[in-house]
Amino acid sequence: MFRFLRRNAAGYVFLSPWLVGFVFLALGPILASLYMSFTRYDMVSPPVWDGLGNYQYMFEHDRRFWKALQVTFTFVAFSVPLRLAMALGVAMLLDKGLRTIGLYRAIFYLPSLLGASIAIALLWREMFGVDGVVNGALAMIGIEGRGWITDPDTSLYTIVILAMWQFGSPMLIFLAGLRGIPRDLYEAAEIDGTSKWRQFWRITLPMLAPVVFFNLVLQTIEAFKTFTSAFIISNGTGAPADSLLFYTVYLFNEAFKFFRMGYASALAWVLLIIIAVFTALAFATSKYWVHYENERD
């Protein structure tokens, strides 16, 4: 042990800024939240041990927990494929070798920087409101608008559109991936008279599979964690009629509005497990559809 330390001390010292941060700012709170998930804790008086009480209540009695899951899963199912498709589409347009590509890249990345902000969420609320621009535009082509955000049937999809618009980071990764595809594959295909459509399905997509996989995993995790836009657009409540009750919004309310830190911790751990399961699923299925260039089989 002593020898080990002596040999590696310098390494740990170099690591220490990160290590100290990790232990005190990440690992510590994570373990504390695991403990708290088995307690009732109102943040002022000390936590009271409650065994599996929180988890039991969640699965057996909490209707809003199930509602929050339904909203979040619906959001993930729509927003992830749409955002990836959008990102890939724009990346392919930009891959045509424009001279000012740097500029376009920056322009298309911009929404991702802005999209998670409060200002954009507020803007969205105005745009899709009864007197918003969206209804104004629809009126011009003779369609009568509605309160897109105040109607529980459509409110979630306005946030899906917001998410779709923030395609910047997967787009950059797709762009890098597209650059890595050898051009001679396309040349060979051209010579054989293959259509563009077929080239996409037979060359681009398979060659890009590892990048698609990477983006899929990251974006799915990201989507499960969506918070700001839903919180702002629904005034922090998940309204109208819980149609915007994202899992994280529910968790936040339980913790900071109703003082149930223990229950909120339990919710957080369930979300962690859900995300882990989905990530594991993606990895498990990946061997059937993701192939790496230098892999031997």
Added chain:
Amino acid sequence: MKLTRRLFLGSMGTATAATILPAFPAFAQDRSIRHFWWGNPTRDKNTFNVIDLFQGANPGIKVSGETIGWGDYWTKMATQTAGGNMADVIQMAHTFIHEYVGRGAIKPLDEFVGNGIDLSNYDAGANDVGTIDGKLYGINIGSTTQAIPYNIRAFEDAGIDVDTLAWTTEDLAAACAAITEKSGGAMTGSEDLSLYLENFEVWVRSTGRDLYSEDGKLEMTAEDVQSYWEFWGGLRDAGFVEGKDATVILDKGMADLGITKGTTAMTFRYANQVGAVQSLMTDPVGAARVPQRPGTGNGHYVLPSMFLCMTRDVGDIDAANAYIDFWINNPEALKSLGIDRGIPPSQMGRDAIEPTLSDVDKNVVAFFGGVQDQVGPVPNATPKGAGEVRDAFMRTGTDVVLGNMPADEAAGQFIQDAESILIRANR
């Protein structure tokens, strides 16, 4: 080699210590207190004005004021409570005071009364609501009551001649119809108040019951809720109140109210807020009582619209006492505050503000005097979980407003939800 590494490690250690040390706060030189309140532009201006006056009179004490809207206030308050860094002096509402006192976050003030805080000017009973289990936790800084702010010009245009201190729900319905028809639909009579629990409370109380019983259970019934939602549903179906898209936006800011936007002639507020409504519109605003069903009792009550509280995390108690005392006894401070936080609960305070009242303030003061003979007793204390019940009321009500659920079914479901919320919050 060995030596250099030691040397290196040593210097690294020093460097690490040097980066960590500044994280500890330097001890403050001056005395300072923090005051946190929820506000609106008018109120924030008044309050910062009082802070300046106080600092002028007490040069050794610095007051930092923090303000935010009502909705975010409670989130921030909860976070600060959990983090142990509540402001020294906070503004508190009667709906939340029991929750915070019950959690030990508020400091009792009895030992400071007459010994830093002078309450000798106060009306008898003015601090009853802020006294919990025999201890004084919240100092009343203004009394208020429920009110229907109405657009006086719209009422006159529609030829509505009714005593708004005695009117009934039938009169309200007739007024809504008249205003809507007179304006050709450009202005409806009122906001749809289906989701305002505070307005519903008057509806319940007019039957002699409260929202909550003395022992913290529900006292409102499914019939109360159903009849209330059906009353507003009738006006909504007739088109005499604002449409559903505006209705389902919860806890609207002052600028989003139908009356300030000019889309409706009425809304619900507490009386002290009528001045803030007026500040956002040009038509004159009056205050009417919440209309009650014919043949029912008094639903209104007078309550402290806000309290000043000292928190568990208070640093400089003497400075905080001096600040609180300044708020309630300094005539200049009282003048600056006006009636935005409610009518001062002392004759001295009312005399101080009298010459400064604007037209709308005079309406409010007259209204406040006019409803005095119709107020009932102060309601039972709100139990823990009342805030969540309020959310459930708005959520279920939204389904009724949008036509997703009939009022009777929704009322039953709400009562069921509210019961389980209270059980869970108080176990």
